Amino acid sequence: MSGIIFRLRQIFSGSAAFYVIATFMASTVASTIATSANADQFKQIRSPKTNEVIAIQNVLTRNDSTAVPTQTSPFSQAQIFLDKHAAELGAPGPYQKLTPRGGKRDRRGMLHLRYNQTYSDVPIFGSGVTVHLHPDLNVSSASGKILQKISLNPRPRITPKKALRLAKIRWHQKYHSTGVQARRPLLYVFNQGSLLHQASTRNFLVWEVQIFRRRSPENMYYYIDAKRGRVVQELSGAQNLKRRVWDCGTDTGQYCYLDKSTTVYSKPIVLGRSEGKPLRPLHPKIDKASGSNQTNLVYDMLGKTYNYFKYTFGRKGCNPQGGIGIVGDVDFPANTTSAVTYLNYYSSHDYSKLCPTAFFDGHGALWFCTEIVALDIVGHEYTHALNHYAISDSYGFPSGLKYQGESGALNEAFSDIFAIAIKNYAGSNNWLIGDQTRLAAQLPGRALRNLSNPTAYKNRLGYMPDRFHSDLVWCNDSEDFGGVHHNMSIPSYAAYLMAMGGQFNGCNIEAIGRTKQEAIFFYTLTNGYLLPTSNFNHAYGALVTACGDLYGVNSHTCKQVTKALKAVEMDQPGKCSGLPGTRPDCEAVDKSTDPPQPDLRSPSISIFSPRSGKKARGRKIIRFSNDETSNPHCAVIKGRWTPCKNGVTRLRNLRGWKRIKIGKRFTLYVRDIDQAGNIGSALQKRIKKIGR
Ligand SMILES: [Zn+2]
Known part of the structure; x- marks a missing residue:
């Protein structure tokens, strides 16, 4: 089964699941902490920035098929857990609920049940809880993000139609009006602090409006105040290597390699290569600079990338159809992995030249300038597509980690981490990004980034940070979506430290190897541990929790994972919060032990x-x-x-x-x-x- 959160119907057959849903939709989670006989078996992980509980781990994590009656439903087991722990997670309030959204069963048989946080039945943007259960339905952990102290009138004053009109006005200030499509506006309670570097206590009722141009990477989300009609926030729906979203069809003499179609553009088009078709010959113009056929290169690299996820994790493609496109789309169909390579292309906004760059457009295809075609770049962009389909929004639509601030930097970090994994799978074992592009020759350090030594590499915003309280951390929300291509090096350096080990920031991390490191990041990304607005603290909780679910809470492996994340200070408030950092307490991690296991065994x-x-x-x-x-x-x-x-x-x-x-x-x-x-x-x- 693919990784997006499926509706209940698809995993729990029969009417029982619907009965459960109906029951819990109507109920509010308990607002007091019930005392549990095993209260100390649950360990909380808190965010230092907000002091909220972001994860709960069952330290006596076990899978005992005799422990729970088999007729118990997964949702009723999760609800018993939430009744006890929702207050710790910060969920209670007169109008607040945790509403079951759906769930999935992973390859190991574990269940991941997603709950939306709602306020008077309106979902809170990017918030919720996922309860993770063993195959025997014992709760293993819970992770999530709960917005605290909400107080607003949940009835919109402007209609979705008006919101759409207002969003379109904003769109036209920046982008072309031809071929524009919009999705149905969705109502949310929205807190800007969940995306920006500064926390905020102000909540808005908003309409989310997504607008994009077909056959173009231009793709935006607008958050329209549902009371006053102003644009509260805009987010890029495309995830690119540079800081803006660019257009294709604006310059004569431009060549597009486009798989499967010759009719998309009115500009000169060269047909690319479809699945199973023979090699393309060299193109006199496009392939002149590189001397190699860009279409064939990208075709092969997409194959290697797809195979990495398939043969490592059993993941066939990014969306449930096995591709990266949209259901019903003619040019970029759902079951197809489409890519476009460019000799050159130009902004539709100011007509400036935009290559070199590459991106996933957030709805159908990957785009590359030819001088940046390399396996790690293809793997990076492909992972953006995986991210998009692996993390759903409150309405069940694909979302990914939102492309702003810390969640955006996490999105970028996951892409680099798997770019390195894919490169390693194909036989190249360094930790450099972009070193095999034609662009590399012009770069200081001959690469874009180095996961093993982030501070030695510089981008437009300066040298890259290796920890969350470093002076190098970027805190300006308006540049590079809040530094998504800059602060990304913090989580990706943690991944390096886990895999390879090392001494950093007072922590001594023993290598767990690439295989386990990749498994932990993949498991975290694809099983509901993260939500669209998860920040670095949430990612700390998510990775530690996912590791515990995979390898055991106090296992040697998870101690190294925890230390690596602490070494880069992902469990701390971070420079942009203005709060002070502290020395990582890695020795305490080494010393932590399981509480005595309860005797569950019967005399024989x-x-x-x-x-x-x-x-x-x-x-x-x-x-x-x-x-x-x-x-x-x-x-x-x-x-x-x-x-x-x-x-x-x-x-x-x-x-x-x-x-x-x-x-x-x-x-x-x-x-x-x-x-x-x-x-x-x-x-x-x-x-x-x-x-x-
Ligand atoms: Zn990226």
């Missing part, structure tokens, strides 16, 4: 004598084995227990023995209850009483 008992179907007199000595301690009891009449001892007690010592007539058959029961209350028992049937 076998009766050797007398045996089923045999004859026995009253003087017969009862013999049995019991692997726990103890206080065994025996009975010849059900429920009438007598303390008994192996090899000592005789049948005639048991209560009720005399009431069994000679010649009649009886059952012998042996039972033991250990100190934790687990019961073990055994029996032998149809024993014939032949003497007193």
Whole structure:
């Protein structure tokens, strides 16, 4: 099953799931912390920036198929957990609810159930909780983001139609009006602080309007104040290597390599290469500079990228159809991985030359200038598409980590982390991004970025940071979407430290290897641990929690993961918060141990004598084995227990023995209850009483 959150119908067949949904839709989560018998088995992870609980881990994480009755539904198990813990997560409030949105079962059999945070039934933008359950339905962890202290009138004053009109006015100030499409406006409670570097207590009721141009990477989200009609925020729907979204069809003499279509542009077009088609010959104009065929290169690189995810994680493509496009789209269909390569192209805004760049347009295709075609760049852009389809919004539409501030930097970091993984899969094991592009020769350091040594590489905003409280962190919200291509080096450096180990910022991290590091990031990305507006603190909670679910909470592997994330200070408020940073407490991570595991095992008992179907007199000595301690009891009449001892007690010592007539058959029961209350028992049937 692909990674997007599916509707219930697709994973839990039958009507039971719908019953559960209907029940919990109507209920509000409990507002008090219920005291649990196992209260200390749950460990909280807090965000230092907001002090909210962002993840809860079951430190006694286990998968015990005998522990839960099988008829329990996943959602009712999750609800029992949420009833106990929603208050810690910050969910309570008179109008606030956690509403089940859907769920998925992963390849390991774990269930990931997504809950929207809603306020008077309006979803909170980018917020919610995912409860992660073992195959036996024991809750393993929960992760999420809850917006606190909401107070507003949830009824919009302007209509969705008006919101659409207002968004279009804003669009036309910047982009072409031809071929423009818009999606149905969606209502949200919106907090700018969930995207920008400064936290905010101000919440707006907004209409989200997505506008994009078909066959173009121009793709924007507008957040229109549903009371006053002004644009509260705009976000790019495209995820590019540079800081703006560019247009294709604006210059004569421009060549597009476009898979499957020759009719998209009125400009000169050269057909690219479709699946299974032979190699393209060199094109005299486009391939002149590189001397190699760009279409064939991208075709092969997309194949390697697709195969990496397929053969490493069983993931076939980005969306449920196996491609990156949209259902019903003619040029970039859902089941197709489309890419466009450019010799050159120009801004539709000011006609400036925009190559070199590359991007995922956020709705259908990957775009590359020819001088930047390389496997890591293709892998990077492809991972943006995966991100887009792996993380859903509150309405269930593809979203990805929103392209602004910390969530945008995380989106970029995931792309670089998997770009490196894909490159490694194809046989190149360095940690450089862009070193194999034709552009590299012109770059200081011969690469765009270096995940193993971020501060040695410079972009337009300066040298890149290696930790969250570094002076190099970029805090301006209006440049580069808040520094998404700059602050990205913080999470990606943590990935490097996990995989390869190292000493950094007072932390000593032992290598867990690339395989586990990649598995943890992939599992986190594709199983609901992250939400569209997750920030670095949430990502810390998500990665630590996902690692715990994969390898065990206090496993050696997860200790290294936690230390790597602490070393880059992702568990701290960060430079842009204005709050002070502290020295990472990595020694404490090394020392942490599991609390004592509860005894869940029942005593195992076998009766050797007398045996089923045999004859026995009253003087017969009862013999049995019991692997726990103890206080065994025996009975010849059900429920009438007598303390008994192996090899000592005789049948005639048991209560009720005399009431069994000679010649009649009886059952012998042996039972033991250990100190934790687990019961073990055994029996032998149809024993014939032949003497007193
Ligand atoms: Zn990117």
